[in-house]
Amino acid sequence: MDNTLYVGLSRQMVLKREMDIIANNIANADTNGFKVENLMTKEVDGAPAFTQGGPRPVKFVGEDGVARDFSQGGMRRTDATYDVAIDGQGFFKVSTANGDRFTRDGHFRTDSNGVITTQNGDPVADDGGGQITIDPNKSGPITISEDGIVSQGTERVGKIGVYKFDSQSALEKTGDNLYQNAANQTPTAADTAKVRQGMLESSNVNSITQITRMIEVNRAYEQVTQMISAESDLSRTSVSRLGKLSS
Incomplete structure (x- = not known):
């Protein structure tokens, strides 16, 4: 040939x-x-x-x-308590069995222990890398501020972490709408990003x-x-x- x-x-x-x-x-x-x-x-x-x-x-x-x-993708209102969208640059961090992963999909829920998780059950990280737990025995509405602060009634229970990378080329797809930090860059807080409760970011x-x-x-x-x-x-x-x- x-x-x-x-x-x-x-x-x-x-x-x-x-x-x-x-x-x-x-x-x-x-x-x-x-x-x-x-x-x-x-x-x-x-x-x-x-x-x-x-x-x-x-x-x-x-x-x-x-x-x-x-x-940025468009914003879609759902009014669901644990639905959150990032307005600006940044990613949510979640803890999976294979290590930390990052996502723009804020369609979250709580598990049987009150931990805020993804739909697959992976815990959503707070700004310190830990978990955010809602106490089912306490009353009061769950609110999430633009800074990511999660409150139950008047009590603060955590802050959803939003992280950014110096180069987004460090992120590699791993499935389930998740990315891994393949280049081992150190993510930093995305201070300028806003968290919108009751909304989801659409595909771009x-x-x-x-x-x-x-x-x-x-x-x-x-x-x-x-x-x-x-x-x-x-x-x-x-x-x-x-x-x-x-x-």
Whole structure:
């Protein structure tokens, strides 16, 4: 198989991966706090491949990671006591069996012990890294201030921690709308962020943009397929003619 076909196949592989990412974006358009993703590409040297009178080595297409847009999503009112959204930069920290994780999804609840947790039961960290517990034997409304302070009636019971990173590229997806601090950066308090009780942050996915991009990627894939088919036909024709000349 000649270099043209290899280049075309490398492009098709990248386009397939990009299509998977776009489909995932669309699937998570209604996921709380989800951040839209885009595939990054790069040129890859195909040494020792070369073309006569052309570049050495031939340049192929390769993946260069996934870029994540952490811009603010829209706010959706739920009026649920333990639903909270971050207005500004920052992440909630939760304690999982695999270590600390970070999320923008503030759809919280309390477990049987009164601990504020995620929907999966992972405790939400306070500003000191501990748990926040609501006493079921005490009366009074549960309020959460813009600073994240959780009060039961007139008594303060904790403060939901909101953390930020110098570089958000340190965050790596681990599933369940959670991120891990893959670069071991030290998170700091997101002092300028506001916590909004009774609200959830929506995904920042623009479905129309993603569907348009999906159509573009599909067309690009078809064009590469046509190019590969035409190149393959040309090669077969050339071999056939050379065979006739030599006979």
